[in-house]
Amino acid sequence: MDAVADASGLLSSSTSHSRLLVISNIPPEMRASEVRRAFSKALVSSGGLLMEDLYLPVTMETLGESKSSSSRDRDLVAGRKPTVDSPDTDNKSSGCVEKLVGYAVLQLRCKSRLESAQKALAKCRVNMVSNLLAPHDVTDLPEDVLSVSTVNPMLFTTDNGNTALENYLLDKIVMNRTTFDLCDGAIVALTEIFHSCFIVLEQRLSVASDEKYDSGYIYLTCDQLTMPSAANLMFSFFVATRPAKKSLQEHVCQVLLRYGVRKISDKDEAEKKSSLKTVRKPGIRSSKEKTVATTGINIKSNVAEKKTKAREAQEKQQRLSPSPRTLPRLSTSGERDQLQRTEEHMITLDRFLSFVSDKVREDVRCVWRALFACGFDLQFSRCACIDRSQAQQMSSQWTLEMDGTLVMFINHLCRRLSLSPFALHPHEVYIEEMDANSRYILLREIPVESIRLRFALIQSLNETLSMFFLPLIDLRPSLCQLLPHSIASLVADARQLIFYHAKMEFMNQVLNGTALRKPDQPAPEIVLNPLDNIQLHNEPKSPMDSYVCQALKQLSTVSSSQLCVALAKGGDPTYAFNVRFVGEEVHGTSGSFRHFLWHVAKELEHGQLDILVPSPSALGYKSCGKYLLSSDSLTFSEEKIYQFFGQLLGVAIRAGIPFGLDLASVFWKNLVGISLDPVVDLQESDIVTYTYIKKIEMAENLEELVGVCSNEFPFFVYQSIEGDEIELIENGKKIQVSWENRQQYVDCIRSLRLRELSATERMRAIKAGLASVIPLQLFALMTPFDAEFKTCGLPEVNLEFLKMHTIYQVGLTETDPHIQFFWNVLESFSSEEICRFIKFACNQERLPQICPCQTLGPDAAHVPPYPMKIAPPDNIGGNPDSRYIRTETCMFMVKLPQYSTQELMRERLLYSIHYRDDPLSG
Numbered sequence: 001m002d003a004v005a006d007a008s009g010l011l012s013s014s015t016s017h018s019r020l021l022v023i024s025n026i027p028p029e030m031r032a033s034e035v036r037r038a039f040s041k042a043l044v045s046s047g048g049l050l051m052e053d054l055y056l057p058v059t060m061e062t063l064g065e066s067k068s069s070s071s072r073d074r075d076l077v078a079g080r081k082p083t084v085d086s087p088d089t090d091n092k093s094s095g096c097v098e099k100l101v102g103y104a105v106l107q108l109r110c111k112s113r114l115e116s117a118q119k120a121l122a123k124c125r126v127n128m129v130s131n132l133l134a135p136h137d138v139t140d141l142p143e144d145v146l147s148v149s150t151v152n153p154m155l156f157t158t159d160n161g162n163t164a165l166e167n168y169l170l171d172k173i174v175m176n177r178t179t180f181d182l183c184d185g186a187i188v189a190l191t192e193i194f195h196s197c198f199i200v201l202e203q204r205l206s207v208a209s210d211e212k213y214d215s216g217y218i219y220l221t222c223d224q225l226t227m228p229s230a231a232n233l234m235f236s237f238f239v240a241t242r243p244a245k246k247s248l249q250e251h252v253c254q255v256l257l258r259y260g261v262r263k264i265s266d267k268d269e270a271e272k273k274s275s276l277k278t279v280r281k282p283g284i285r286s287s288k289e290k291t292v293a294t295t296g297i298n299i300k301s302n303v304a305e306k307k308t309k310a311r312e313a314q315e316k317q318q319r320l321s322p323s324p325r326t327l328p329r330l331s332t333s334g335e336r337d338q339l340q341r342t343e344e345h346m347i348t349l350d351r352f353l354s355f356v357s358d359k360v361r362e363d364v365r366c367v368w369r370a371l372f373a374c375g376f377d378l379q380f381s382r383c384a385c386i387d388r389s390q391a392q393q394m395s396s397q398w399t400l401e402m403d404g405t406l407v408m409f410i411n412h413l414c415r416r417l418s419l420s421p422f423a424l425h426p427h428e429v430y431i432e433e434m435d436a437n438s439r440y441i442l443l444r445e446i447p448v449e450s451i452r453l454r455f456a457l458i459q460s461l462n463e464t465l466s467m468f469f470l471p472l473i474d475l476r477p478s479l480c481q482l483l484p485h486s487i488a489s490l491v492a493d494a495r496q497l498i499f500y501h502a503k504m505e506f507m508n509q510v511l512n513g514t515a516l517r518k519p520d521q522p523a524p525e526i527v528l529n530p531l532d533n534i535q536l537h538n539e540p541k542s543p544m545d546s547y548v549c550q551a552l553k554q555l556s557t558v559s560s561s562q563l564c565v566a567l568a569k570g571g572d573p574t575y576a577f578n579v580r581f582v583g584e585e586v587h588g589t590s591g592s593f594r595h596f597l598w599h600v601a602k603e604l605e606h607g608q609l610d611i612l613v614p615s616p617s618a619l620g621y622k623s624c625g626k627y628l629l630s631s632d633s634l635t636f637s638e639e640k641i642y643q644f645f646g647q648l649l650g651v652a653i654r655a656g657i658p659f660g661l662d663l664a665s666v667f668w669k670n671l672v673g674i675s676l677d678p679v680v681d682l683q684e685s686d687i688v689t690y691t692y693i694k695k696i697e698m699a700e701n702l703e704e705l706v707g708v709c710s711n712e713f714p715f716f717v718y719q720s721i722e723g724d725e726i727e728l729i730e731n732g733k734k735i736q737v738s739w740e741n742r743q744q745y746v747d748c749i750r751s752l753r754l755r756e757l758s759a760t761e762r763m764r765a766i767k768a769g770l771a772s773v774i775p776l777q778l779f780a781l782m783t784p785f786d787a788e789f790k791t792c793g794l795p796e797v798n799l800e801f802l803k804m805h806t807i808y809q810v811g812l813t814e815t816d817p818h819i820q821f822f823w824n825v826l827e828s829f830s831s832e833e834i835c836r837f838i839k840f841a842c843n844q845e846r847l848p849q850i851c852p853c854q855t856l857g858p859d860a861a862h863v864p865p866y867p868m869k870i871a872p873p874d875n876i877g878g879n880p881d882s883r884y885i886r887t888e889t890c891m892f893m894v895k896l897p898q899y900s901t902q903e904l905m906r907e908r909l910l911y912s913i914h915y916r917d918d919p920l921s922g
Contacts, residue, residue: 007456008391011384011449014372015427018111019050020151022161022168023104023121025144030100032058039106042124045804046117047109047417050428051379055105055168058098103164107378112423114150121148123814155365169364172378180361182353185380190356193374194349196386197224197234219261219346225252231387233374240370241359259355260345375449382449383427394450395457404496405442406454408785411500415849418801421459421499426452462502465491470506475777477673492673492780503781504790504850508567510775511654516561523589524562524577526554528596531582543610546603547596552644560772563647568655568864576651576773588890590864594657594843595889600648601660611641611762613721615664616686626664628685629763631721631756639765646769649791653774656863658793658846666757668784671767676757678750685757686721693746702739713737718749721756728752793846797834799826801849805866812870818898819870821905828906836913841868842892865892873897885912 026035036056043049108117125146149159157165175181182190198218225234226248242251347355360367368378375383385391409431414421429452431443443451473488480489491498517523532545543549555577563576578589579596586592604612605627612627634642652659666681683690692708699705706713716732717725727733728748737745767776779787803823808814814823826834835845842865851863873883873895883897885908899905 003457003460004391004395004453005388007453007460008385008388010456011426011452012375014375014377014383015111015425016107016372016378017151017153017155018114019108019428020165021106021108021114021117021121022149022151022157022159022164023106024102024147024149024159024161024164026100026102026104026146028099028102032056032098032100035100035104038124039104039121042120043106043108043117044800045418046113046120047419050107050109051430053107053378055171057101057103057167057171059101061097061099103161105161105164105168110417110419110423110428111425112419113417118148121146155368166364169368170360173360173364173367174357180357182357182360186356187353189371189374189376189380190353191349193233193237194218194220194352197227197232200227200229200232203231219348221346222249222252222256225256225347229387231390233386236373237370240373241366255355256345256347259351260347261351262345377427381430382447383452385449385453391453394447394453397450398454400494400496402442402446403454403458405440406451407458407497407499409440409443410455410458414499414501415798418804418849418851420501422463422501424459426456426459429455458497458499461497462499465498466502466505470502470781471509475780477777477780480673480780488780495672495781495786496783498781500786500789501850503786506781507778507790510778512566514564514775515566516564519566519574521562523565523574524555524558525580526551526577527580527582529582530584541608543608546608547599548603548609548641548644551596551600552641555644556640560647563651563654563773565654568657569862573655573864575655586890587888590891591843591889593655594865597648597652597655597657598660598839598844604645604661609641611638611645612663616688616721617684626662627667628664628721628757629667629759631759632724634761634765639761642762642765643769646766646771647773648769649766650770650773653791656848657844658848659791660795660844660846661792662795663788663792665784665788668787670758670763671770672779672782672784672787674784676754678754681757682750682753686753689718689749689753693749696742696746699742705739705742709737714745716745716748718752720752726752793848795835795846796831797838797847798849799823799834802847802868805851805862806868806870809869809871812872816898818896818905821899821902822870822896822909824902825906825909829909833910833913837909840913841887841889841894843889867892869893871895884908887912 023039036054039054040049108114147159149157149161151157151165155165155169156162170177173183173186175183195218197220201224220234225238228235238252238255239248242248246254356367371380375386377383385394410421410424410429413429414424417424430448431440431446431451469487469491473491475488475492479486480492483489528547528550532550558577565574565576568575573590575589575593577593579592580586581592584592603609607613610632611630613630615626615628617626649659664685666676666685669676669681679690695708696705699708713736716728716735716737718728720726728745729735735741770776782790806814808819812819814820826837829837838847839845844865848863848866851866869892871893873880873886880897881900881904885897886895887893888895897908899908
């Protein structure tokens with residue numbers, strides 16, 4: 001409970017202002033759609049925008065007319081998202097043209113990326129100006145064009161962007177600048193604030209009744225508005241809007257005198273209630289109003305009963321309301337007189353909304369500070385729960401499965417933002433509609449304040465585990481099995497609650513601490529002959545000629561301790577062993593080592609060694625392209641290959657090179673020690689068998705069973721994963737399936753397939769090889785996806801992550817035309833073509849998507865092969881268009897000629913990735 005209270009208190013204050021950036025002095029000649037596109041593109045590497053919140057106002061001007069910036073502000077056309085990309089041509093016929101007002105306000109996705117976003121906007125300044133303006137316009141630009149300023153907690157900028165910020169805040173809260181009508185989001189939030197005071201009063205009075213009040217029938221007095229309570233948001237709102245030289249009591253009294261209504265006598269109560277109307281439009285009723293209404297009191301039709309209950313409630317309210325002695329001391333006799341006059345005044349929802357509307361006209365910043373104080377953000381979403389009791393209630397509704405889904409979402413979000421989950425503020429967590437309808441469907445109906453509170457709790461849990469517990473826990477699988485109630489077993493059972501980033505930090509510390517080969521010791525070297533692995537005259541390739549068997553033969557005499565090296569880092573790092581290809585002259589060792597691992601993955605998948613088989617679910621278009629372990633009898637030579645396969649997995653992990661294998665999820669479940677699910681895993685791995693036995697189980701009579709079995713009952717035999725016929729029971733070939741023994745037949749098939757998917761002997765050999773390079777207890781913390789992502793990576797390349805980890809050498813910059821051509825062409829490539837380019841540039845198709853620079857800053861050592869380097873060709877002379885792209889795979893360096901057009905850049909890149917003669921030419 002203390003942890004929930006601490007997390008709730010941490011989220012109480014809004015942090016929206018810390019994510020705002022105000023961009024001033026935007027040349028009005030620029031087109032709104034192009035400026036919007038340039039800003040969005042520049043900020044992608046910094047996490048992008050929060051809910052696409054980019055305010056870029058425009059104004060309409062007559063052709064030939066020039067207006068000052070202050071005049072344009074007065075003629076501002078409100079709107080955050082211009083719907084016309086090229087409005088100039090559409091309005092010329094009417095004699096008007098749409099021009100930028102000259103500023104923009106944007107809200108970043110993550111406040112920890114504020115500094116990098118400022119640098120990105122400053123870096124793209126020259127590029128934007130040169131691309132979006134004519135050459136004669138560029139020379140007349142002031143030096144402070146596109147200046148960027150931040151916003152402080154009082155909602156003022158650090159520079160000259162206060163006018164822009166004020167217009168942005170107005171545009172957020174009102175629908176019409178003329179009448180200052182509040183927008184729907186503001187009305188919903190203010191209604192919740194108004195109702196909170198009434199709910200607190202009802203809780204104090206403890207009125208147990210099924211009656212309910214409508215919003216327009218709730219009257220709040222001065223004593224109720226000034227009740228100090230965390231759940232009374234009206235108190236927080238009036239404290240935030242109170243003028244500096246007035247007390248809270250005086251401020252509330254003045255509001256009641258101006259906007260309040262007099263108390264209604266019992267005689268006229270029914271008539272008055274029927275005549276009251278709220279500001280809300282007919283038919284519009286928010287979900288939050290409906291929720292609040294469940295805690296209120298219903299109005300019955302019987303007038304006598306209403307009068308009686310109203311009198312009883314009034315007496316209880318007088319008894320339990322704060323006494324005059326508990327109220328703030330009135331400083332002057334004028335305040336006492338004012339309080340006397342306001343005793344008969346109360347405020348309703350519509351009058352409260354009128355007060356806020358007038359306050360917005362007077363000082364919009366003050367209203368937003370009040371909304372922030374009540375726990376709302378700039379999107380009118382709640383930042384946190386109202387009070388501790390609500391936080392406890394919401395926290396109790398979460399299950400372990402929901403927590404695991406939230407952690408999975410946070411891991412995905414942090415990979416997309418290239419950010420550590422410890423640098424993500426809970427206010428920046430929200431579920432987009434696209435995510436809610438896919439893998440994270442369990443989070444779809446959960447309120448955003450509950451999600452943020454739960455993330456704050458899990459974030460605190462991970463910080464505690466990382467700092468104090470994980471280094472001290474013995475996670476050996478044998479101990480977890482023998483002591484199911486030990487801390488190690490509990491942590492292993494809750495592995496889905498630990499952030500992937502926290503696991504990797506702990507794993508990296510352990511791997512560096514268990515490095516057995518000293519830096520001054522030479523690395524073992526293997527020599528491979530590519531000619532031995534060439535298929536001649538359509539003859540099948542011999543397994544002994546494969547790179548796997550050649551390497552196994554040479555490394556069999558090398559101690560496994562020589563393979564335990566520290567994590568790879570730097571441009572040309574040290575790996576477990578060096579690879580030299582006969583007939584190849586290669587400078588450096590990284591390119592050939594990465595090419596070896598890539599080629600081994602292809603050998604394993606293409607069946608040259610018969611240790612992996614395609615998943616049967618590929619026939620049902622499920623798990624297409626995934627592979628399973630073979631289920632044939634295990635020979636001594638195959639056991640050695642499986643052990644070497646496990647060693648190669650460990651070598652790839654220490655090297656930080658994704659091993660390009662697509663293995664089914666059951667493989668990773670077996671590796672991390674999670675039992676297989678007889679339904680889920682069978683469906684994912686063998687959809688054909690799953691569908692077949694499910695139809696047999698669902699057959700309600702003999703006729704349906706005959707239809708499922710194709711009019712002929714089978715015998716107790718079934719095909720293995722490799723296609724061999726297996727007897728399910730003794731003499732199964734002679735025993736026919738019937739209506740009476742159909743369930744036994746189904747159970748035998750399921751048991752057979754689960755034994756094959758478990759592949760116990762093969763997994764034991766793989767784990768033995770893996771344990772000789774990496775401490776196996778590290779996998780007790782991992783989920784199946786964690787193990788797959790760490791070992792094999794993802795088949796897609798994140799271009800934005802690659803762009804963030806690219807440096808330009810010998811005078812090149814990212815604003816150079818041919819560099820922009822290069823990135824534009826890569827963005828137009830398919831996933832397969834991008835992987836081919838990566839293979840051409842550094843001899844591996846998959847790239848890591850996590851780098852130490854995410855948490856340690858840009859000066860930290862990058863994980864290989866990052867960073868990618870772009871440099872000019874060696875010989876600069878001659879026509880650049882006649883040159884071809886060349887790479888140095890060991891250094892991940894692309895030597896890029898300055899092609900004159902994007903079409904030529906695309907042609908040369910396609911030639912490089914499809915028709916390269918030698919992948920080791922670097």
